[in-house]
Amino acid sequence: MNIPKKAILQKGQGRTRKLAKLEYIYERESRYFAQVAESVKDLALKEIQDLGGKNTQPVFRGIWFEADQSTFYKIVYLSRLASRMLVPLVEFQCKDKDDLYKGARTIRWEEFLTPQKTFSIASNVSESQINHSNFAGLRVKDAIADYFRDRSNRRPSVDTESPWIMINVHIHKDRAAISIDAGSGPLHKRGYREARVSAPMQETVAAAIIALSGWNGEEPLLDPMCGSGTLLCEALMHYSRIPAQIFREQFGFERLPDFNVREWEAVKAAADKAIRPLPRGLIRGSDISDLAIEATRTNLMGLHYGAEIDVELADFRQLNRVENTLIVTNPPYGIRMGKDQNMKLFYKDLGQFLKEQCKSCTAYVYFGDPGFIKHLPLAPSWKKNLEIGGLDGKIVKYQLY
Structure with a gap:
């Protein structure tokens, strides 16, 4: 997939700036990905459609869908069946570790975090020449660290427990996709479970x-x-x-450069009401x-x-x-x-x-x-x-x- 560059006016939390930037997949296509277990895909498909998702496309272990900004916030906030919601940034051919490193370096990481912030990476590979998920995650981690080190001689730290932002890497048939986790973690973790017995139901x-x-x-x-x-x-x-x-304290979509706090507050207020x-x-x-x-x-x-x-x-x-x-x-x-x-x-x-x-x-x-x-x-x-x-x-x- 060719990802064009162009000069745009970008608005983010009240700031307007003119810059030449990589246009991310979600910006260009308003397209997102819901990770869903195969056995509940039909239920999740209807749920996403009922919440306003358009042009839904079921694939293995997930559903692609299109949504405007406020509808996407709503789907992340209300979905009961998705395990994760991903915001796709870039996609590229990836036959070896160098392709993965170079592809990860094309992202303008300063739009998502700073050297003072933390991040974590979840990765999955299948049917590819890169055949180890942890190695893929480490390679992207190196690309992010080097990106910041080359510019400021400082780098953000990895935090697997409570990171500022969660990054998802998926490689299938030598095609890599890098996304932001819109929920900042698995969506099955609702937050109401304060006590448990042995082997609780997810x-x-x-x-x-x-x-x-x-x-x-x-x-x-x-x-x-x-x-x-x-x-x-x-x-x-x-x-x-x-x-x-309702109990989630932070969302990954809040880290996006075009995050609209007013839209999010309106969505949340309407849902809570x-x-x-x-x-x-x-x-x-x-x-x-x-x-x-x-x-x-x-x-x-x-x-x-x-x-x-x-x-x-x-x-x-x-x-x-x-x-x-x-x-x-x-x-x-x-x-x-x-x-x-x-x-x-x-x-x-x-x-x-x-x-x-x-x-x-x-x-x-x-x-x-x-x-x-x-x-x-x-x-x-x-x-x-x-x-x-x-x-x-x-x-x-x-x-x-």
Whole structure:
């Protein structure tokens, strides 16, 4: 891809300056990339389109889309299913380390950071002559350091924990792309999880389960094995329209040279204003573990209307009859179960609970280990792969008549 240079008037946070600059891909094409797990790509595609993304193009592990500035801010702030949002800067042929170094040096890095700031690099390579992701990241790091050292004899430092800006390097079939991470990190890290139990569900997995269920608040929702409450939190955020990134303190798009603070503040204000109350009792959960209940209550405490969710210390086997309710749950498995636990008996009991105590309900059960599906003695309506969050899981729907 040829990246032209031209003289432009650039506006950034109140400053106007005339300079000859490299026109970045996102500036020229208003095009961005959402990293998305393959198994939720259709859901994420609809989400991006509903939020205003145009000319969407699904590709392997992601979706290209076009958006104006304010719409892009909105998509980053509200998306529940994307794992990262990337702002593409340059793309070039990259057959060896020198090509990568030279390509990285074409970027005017002073527009994004200074020697006093910090950065980190995430890199991924596939089907290329450069075949080591860490090496690619180090080569781009060297290019950035040398860029500043040649101009000021100083260089920014690498900070992998809390950098000023996060840079993404992707090389596929000897074609390199360098982007800015618009969310300054993985978007599944919502910020509400202050307490946890063993092997907690990733937030994007829970969001995908809620989306697949089609739940819209017309019937109550119950998680009878809520763990640390991730499904309950995501159900609350979905119903009450709480922005997925409401607790994120900084965004990578704020580091872009054309960042428009007024547009961002307007987008954020409109999204926050759209938050609606949660009716008492619409969402509820329970768990046999007092530690899990404590963690759930802690995590709900920081969310809008989290206090409206009833959380009960109880074994699902002893719950009262449930009717006309949507049930979503992630049963314990593997490391989440005690070594003495009889798994076959556990799933037999779960099946009996769903069949006898949950008439006129629909259940969506997530199996992090699909091998346990056969132990739940109910006929599924359907099964779908949900390979996300480091697990090759499945979500199974059971219609309970």
